[in-house]
Amino acid sequence: MALVELRNVSKIYHLGGEEIRALDDVSLDIEAGEFISIIGPSGSGKSTLMHILGCLDKPSRGTMKLDGTMIENASARELAQFRNQKIGFVFQFFNLLPKLNVLQNVELPMVYSGKSAKERRDHAVKALKMVDLENRMKHRPMQLSGGQQQRVAIARALVNDPKIVFADEPTGNLDSKTGETILTLFRELSAAGRTIALVTHDDEIAARTPRRIEIRDGKIANAQ
Amino acid sequence: MNILNAFAIGFKEIWAHKFRSALTMLGIILGVASLVGMSALVKGIENGMREALIAVGGLEKVRIEEGDLPANQQHLADEAVGVTMDDVYALQRNANMVHLVTPEMRLRNALMTHGSKSYNPYYFAGTWPSALDMNQHTVQYGRMFNEVDDENARNVCVIGTAVRDALFGNPDETGKEIIPIGEKVNVQGEVFTIIGMFQHYESEQDAKKRELAKLQPPASGTNSPARQKSSFGKHSSSSYVFMWKNSNVYVPLNTMWLKFRTAAGSNNIPDARLTSLSVKIRDVNSLDPTIRQLRNVLMMTHHGIEDFNVQTQEDWADRINSAVASARMSGGLISLISLLVGGIGITNIMLASITERIREIGIRKAIGATYSDIFIQILVESVVIAIIGGAVGLIASIGLVEVLSHVSKDNTPVITLSSMIIAFAFSAGVGVLAGLIPAFKAAKLDPIQALRYE
Numbered sequence A: 001m002a003l004v005e006l007r008n009v010s011k012i013y014h015l016g017g018e019e020i021r022a023l024d025d026v027s028l029d030i031e032a033g034e035f036i037s038i039i040g041p042s043g044s045g046k047s048t049l050m051h052i053l054g055c056l057d058k059p060s061r062g063t064m065k066l067d068g069t070m071i072e073n074a075s076a077r078e079l080a081q082f083r084n085q086k087i088g089f090v091f092q093f094f095n096l097l098p099k100l101n102v103l104q105n106v107e108l109p110m111v112y113s114g115k116s117a118k119e120r121r122d123h124a125v126k127a128l129k130m131v132d133l134e135n136r137m138k139h140r141p142m143q144l145s146g147g148q149q150q151r152v153a154i155a156r157a158l159v160n161d162p163k164i165v166f167a168d169e170p171t172g173n174l175d176s177k178t179g180e181t182i183l184t185l186f187r188e189l190s191a192a193g194r195t196i197a198l199v200t201h202d203d204e205i206a207a208r209t210p211r212r213i214e215i216r217d218g219k220i221a222n223a224q
Numbered sequence B: 001m002n003i004l005n006a007f008a009i010g011f012k013e014i015w016a017h018k019f020r021s022a023l024t025m026l027g028i029i030l031g032v033a034s035l036v037g038m039s040a041l042v043k044g045i046e047n048g049m050r051e052a053l054i055a056v057g058g059l060e061k062v063r064i065e066e067g068d069l070p071a072n073q074q075h076l077a078d079e080a081v082g083v084t085m086d087d088v089y090a091l092q093r094n095a096n097m098v099h100l101v102t103p104e105m106r107l108r109n110a111l112m113t114h115g116s117k118s119y120n121p122y123y124f125a126g127t128w129p130s131a132l133d134m135n136q137h138t139v140q141y142g143r144m145f146n147e148v149d150d151e152n153a154r155n156v157c158v159i160g161t162a163v164r165d166a167l168f169g170n171p172d173e174t175g176k177e178i179i180p181i182g183e184k185v186n187v188q189g190e191v192f193t194i195i196g197m198f199q200h201y202e203s204e205q206d207a208k209k210r211e212l213a214k215l216q217p218p219a220s221g222t223n224s225p226a227r228q229k230s231s232f233g234k235h236s237s238s239s240y241v242f243m244w245k246n247s248n249v250y251v252p253l254n255t256m257w258l259k260f261r262t263a264a265g266s267n268n269i270p271d272a273r274l275t276s277l278s279v280k281i282r283d284v285n286s287l288d289p290t291i292r293q294l295r296n297v298l299m300m301t302h303h304g305i306e307d308f309n310v311q312t313q314e315d316w317a318d319r320i321n322s323a324v325a326s327a328r329m330s331g332g333l334i335s336l337i338s339l340l341v342g343g344i345g346i347t348n349i350m351l352a353s354i355t356e357r358i359r360e361i362g363i364r365k366a367i368g369a370t371y372s373d374i375f376i377q378i379l380v381e382s383v384v385i386a387i388i389g390g391a392v393g394l395i396a397s398i399g400l401v402e403v404l405s406h407v408s409k410d411n412t413p414v415i416t417l418s419s420m421i422i423a424f425a426f427s428a429g430v431g432v433l434a435g436l437i438p439a440f441k442a443a444k445l446d447p448i449q450a451l452r453y454e
């Protein structure tokens, strides 16, 4: 049984009288330990797919199973718990809370999983060590470079030890050199056994992941 | 997320916007301060009224006066004898639920003269020495007349300070306290010797003011606050009682009877009717049975003719209660409205604040915050604003009441703990109400749309 099973998933938006199929009958399995990249032109539905995979959104049609649980039948509270416990999400624009320092940002998912203050601190420090930022714990996000901010975001995504990490264009907002270090970080995580799916529209990056999925007009173009 | 975290976030958020938060709190601060201040004012008024009630004998005192006959007894009017000494003796013998009976016989137009000065006291009455106890009088100088004075119908009197002020001079004007014991005054041709003078009666508030005025050096001597003026100058219901009491003159009952009544009746028939008869009941809690007993005894001596009224101070106490209740009601309503306005201010600022924080809320939801996590966070923030406002309001109310106590002339406002607790509880309640709509709006935000929001 795959970690993620997507079956005939469609996401349909209605704008005025027009029907927009952001995703059109997508089926996809991701096995535990896989490192996959999703590539496609702008507007092809990559983010939409990521949001559904990341339990931030529900499909209009089709089914999704995550770690054995049918997402369609999950309540909003259960979805929030999935996002908190089983999924780590890394965004293109980092999405750190500007009012909190680095340590507090990394602790935040654990605030919602009800860990004690000491546990939170220990886990957060460990995650920050993994991304090599343990000496910036008291900094505000604004005092860090883009690459450092993205590493904080990755530490936050990892801190609850999720089953899978989704990253939506994690290097899209970084120069190529910094993007390279982020990518290296993901490869290290993958080598350590972490399941990762990342979105990119850079063919070079996609070519270097073990599995590459291409999306066009909401459909998977190359089933790999 | 536990509630403590929510409070910590709330405090942080408020601290991050100090000025905005302080302005928002102002509404609650004013509401709480006005609620406590209002209730302190009402409490002060209530205290003043109760003080006056006690000054006239308290709830234990019941007065019996001559009264109109009931409609079905009108034909017996000629046989009605009024309240007389027979009633006094009958009550002393037979009414075991009262422990003091005091007759009073009033002389109207008792113009008192001394030298070139004259004064018409409010109340000039012949009575027994027990009137002191009955009417809460204290003889400060000289003595009260006794049974011997009464038996011998001596021309002696005990006066209130207002009589002294009028006939011998006001201490505030003469600068020294004149004690006219032994002086003679003339009343309707009879010469009376003053053997005693009551203490000066005044409300606590007036006493305080006088003390204060004493401490300050008299400002150029023009308007030194004369105590006569301070109690006669204005007529709040409670200070009226003290003013009236200071203008009392007591003479022995027999003196009144022999010197003024025996020859005064029409056709030279002596007028034996008492103006009133006061009794002190043993137990305030059995007021009703005591009054039934009084009535029964009096109906015997009056041969079934009900030509008397029994008056208790209960009506007065009831009036105090209802006046206090309505003052509290109106004041409370106004304060509550201002608290609600403060609450609307919180709602408003919270709505603006969550609009600013849509992205933050989206991030929180994306990493696992549930609907109720966000709901509680926003609600707690609103409550924190309100209870900080409430706490500051309580402190402000102490200052407000201090100011009010300088402004208010009649009664010192008194802060009550219960009003503070109620005001604080209301501020917290307003915080909850004010936060509901913003919390609901924030909690139901869709994470994806919130993350897209710029």
Ligand SMILES: Nc1ncnc2c1ncn2[C@@H]1O[C@H](COP(=O)(O)OP(=O)(O)OP(=O)(O)O)[C@@H](O)[C@H]1O
Residues within 6 Å of the ligand: A013, A014, A015, A020, A021, A022, A040, A041, A042, A043, A044, A045, A046, A047, A048, A049, A201
């Ligand atoms: N809320 C929405 N309402 C209507 N249409 C939407 C909505 N969200 C996405 N779409 C449409 O769905 C399609 C797929 O959008 P999506 O964001 O998934 O593209 P993408 O592949 O991530 O593009 P990009 O590389 O530019 O990020 C687009 O045509 C977009 O206009």
Ligand SMILES: [Mg+2]
Residues within 6 Å of the ligand: A046, A047, A048
């Ligand atoms: Mg996208």
